[in-house]
Amino acid sequence: MVHDTAFAARLASDAGRLLRRIQRDAPPDELGTRELKDRGDRESQRFLARELAEHRPDDAILSEEAEDGTARLRAERVWIVDPLDGTREFSEGRDDWAVHVALWERGALASGAVALPGLDAVLTSDGDPRLWQRPERLRLAVSRTRATPLVQRLAAELDAELVPMGSAGFKAAAVVRGEADAYVHTGGQYEWDSAAPVAVARAAGLFASRVDGRPLEYNNANPYLPDLVVCNPLIADELLGRVASILEEDAR
Ligand SMILES: Nc1ncnc2c1ncn2[C@@H]1O[C@H](COP(=O)(O)O)[C@@H](OP(=O)(O)O)[C@H]1O
């Protein structure tokens, strides 16, 4: 049987290729529409569900685009997938979107792949961690459509540059690729938005946690996982300290 990470990479890559074709073939008047978003979500989901059923029939699945059940709560292996992360950007004909395929096994993320079809790249949790350097001026990857006040304040306090882009996977990948030093998100998200990105980021030697420093936990009954930090390990303490003081001030 193909190794789980190689399998995750193949699925993310093939789903990405399928989505690129859909994006390229979309007539101009469909750009930005619900129809194009739905077609991308649906076709990628259909492909991933079929492949997982064929090649990993005993495993459970948690997907943004499928009905959720309770079977995964008793399962030892759960594939956590986001068939199209950055649906808005995909529909606008942009490159900042991703396909996420992660495997959660007995309490922890075991494998992950993030396809970046717009860059013709797939990042995986295989490989050795990198040696990270301390950056000079911090660059924070943030949502291009919904950066929260907390993140804006954090950037101001750290004199950091905000680098806006779509998709959680694309932003975490920007940190892995050295285009940003941190991805800080608050305000809402689900397990499928971060599972594969976090698996890939950790394998590269990056730090990842909730914004208050608690561990990121996956395969919960409620998959809502509203915030996270993925960053250069050398700035994690400083970043979490700043976030903590902002949260404390807000609570007063
Ligand atoms: N406040 C919120 N509540 C729920 N999901 C959110 C959210 N903010 C961001 N997300 C999800 O996180 C992903 C990245 O968002 P953004 O590009 O704004 O950073 C998107 O996934 P999808 O495109 O899969 O829906 C988006 O839906």
Ligand SMILES: [Mg+2]
């Ligand atoms: Mg998503």
